Amino acid sequence: MGKLAEAQVCTTGTFHVWRTLLNWFSFLFQIFLQLFRGPPSFGRVLAFFGLRQSLLCSPSFPPFKPLPVDIQSDDVPSDLPQDKPIDRLTVVLDLDETLVCAYETSSLPGSVRDQATEAGLKWFELECVSVDKDGEGKPRVNHITVFERPGLHEFLARTSEFAELVLFTAGLEGYARPLIDRIDVNNRISLRLYRPATISTKYREHVKDLTCLSKDLGRTVIVDNNPFSFLLQPLNGIPCVPFSAGQPEDMQLIQVILPLLEQLAMQKDVRPLLYEQYHMPEWFQKHGIPTSAPV
Template sequence: MGELTQTELYPSNSPRTQQLWKSVLSWFGFFFQIFFQIIRALSHYPLLSFSSSNSNSSFKPLPSIELHHHLDSPPETAVSAVQITDVDSDHYPSQKLLVVLDLDETLVCAYETSSLPAALRNQAIEAGLNWFELECVSSDKEGEGKPKINYVTVFERPGLKEFIRQLSEFADLVLFTAGLEGYARPLVDRIDIENRFSLRLYRPSTTSTEYREHVKDLTYISKDLCRIVIVDNNPFSFLLQPVNGIPCIPFSAGQPHDTQLLDVILPLLKQLSEQKDVRPMLYEKFHMPDWFQKQGIPASCWT
């Protein structure tokens, strides 16, 4: 019996083999087109660049806040580093709590209308998220030197207006955003119709440090750090006062059933309003100085 030749073993030039290869290449092309469309759609999901310019994707937000009191005392080194005063549990503070609120991804989320996927928009609206469209002035200029107008779609975090209403009953409110005023001012006008914010601060009021830009220095608002707290989805915003911060979970339009404002943050702020000094309680809950040290930010950077 004669040996089979290489051509007989691998009949690569037969019509049947050529047809098979054409089918395989056709399927590869089909799946590549689907993959490309998915990647292209996902590229539109990030929030407006000017609304979260200081965010850090490596930070994993802390889980829902536990509202029980911890029994363990903060380490002595951490207490001395931030100069926390002793708390008199029998003393009910007469001064109102001062609550500083971030805007983007904390109270609302905003998208450039032209880049917002229709599926995401419809899903958020059908799920009941309050939303509105906004015209805001950009720092960019048109060809004739006129300010460029950006069209933005804004989604409110669930419970936003009720959160602000209830919070204003026992606290003074300040809006502090790293966003530009041309964008943030008309947005805040829409969510704060009753002018419950006593002060609004925008990007020019932030501070640049050697570790991060657009840091929110609370001493710009009050020199007394005992009764001031900042709520922000980006913890680097309060790196100068780490034991005055509450790092909340970022909000997006894909989270229509989020309950952070009313179920988690509001009860915590109510507890803090009853403290003479908010810092020991916030340190016990979040240990933010320890987290910042792990990021390579020394205690000497803190106020």
């Protein structure tokens, strides 16, 4: 009887030992499965021991909310400081030998007109009223032949897209007005100034004072084949090559003047760039005309 009781106690103890070993094997097997599926997180390891991660590390701030990937323009505050837009450029254009060249029809050799026509140069004849009187006291009518500088109409069209165009000529209105009407049929030129608008100076006659257009000359430029026309504002001038009927291949307007004007249209002040390009104050000084220092 005693031996039977000892056998039962031994069997019961052995059973508990095997049960404990099976539990540990099961625990290790679960860990092995987690490692096989992927590295276990810190929270999962704690869970195996019956612990909660929140008890060990409770965050003291709310979870981070990521910003949107794309920020639309409507999300930008409208009260941010903006650069002040610059004024529209004012381009003052000379007429004779800058945009066109004109000759009295009676004194123009026919060979010149024929050669210009063969070269593709556009020209037309025009009647202009002169200040002179005929024998009956009536205004004399002059007949002139006008040659257009190559690229003239394209130049006016493209320049008018970014600038106000002003025509300023030392010619008389009776001659210049019908000529401008002919080359500017689309009215791209907003203002016309004739000889009475020029002034006389100690050094030259028929000088074009740009202050009659604006007191602030930072956004004003004049294109003229005669530099003495802008001697009062040497930093605002573009001296262009004079045009004649014998230059059918001339491309000054499109290839030289227009690109420069497009660049000037982006400047808050045109004078520093024009000074760097032409150094006109020094040019005038060489011709005995003192000028103010460059800006």
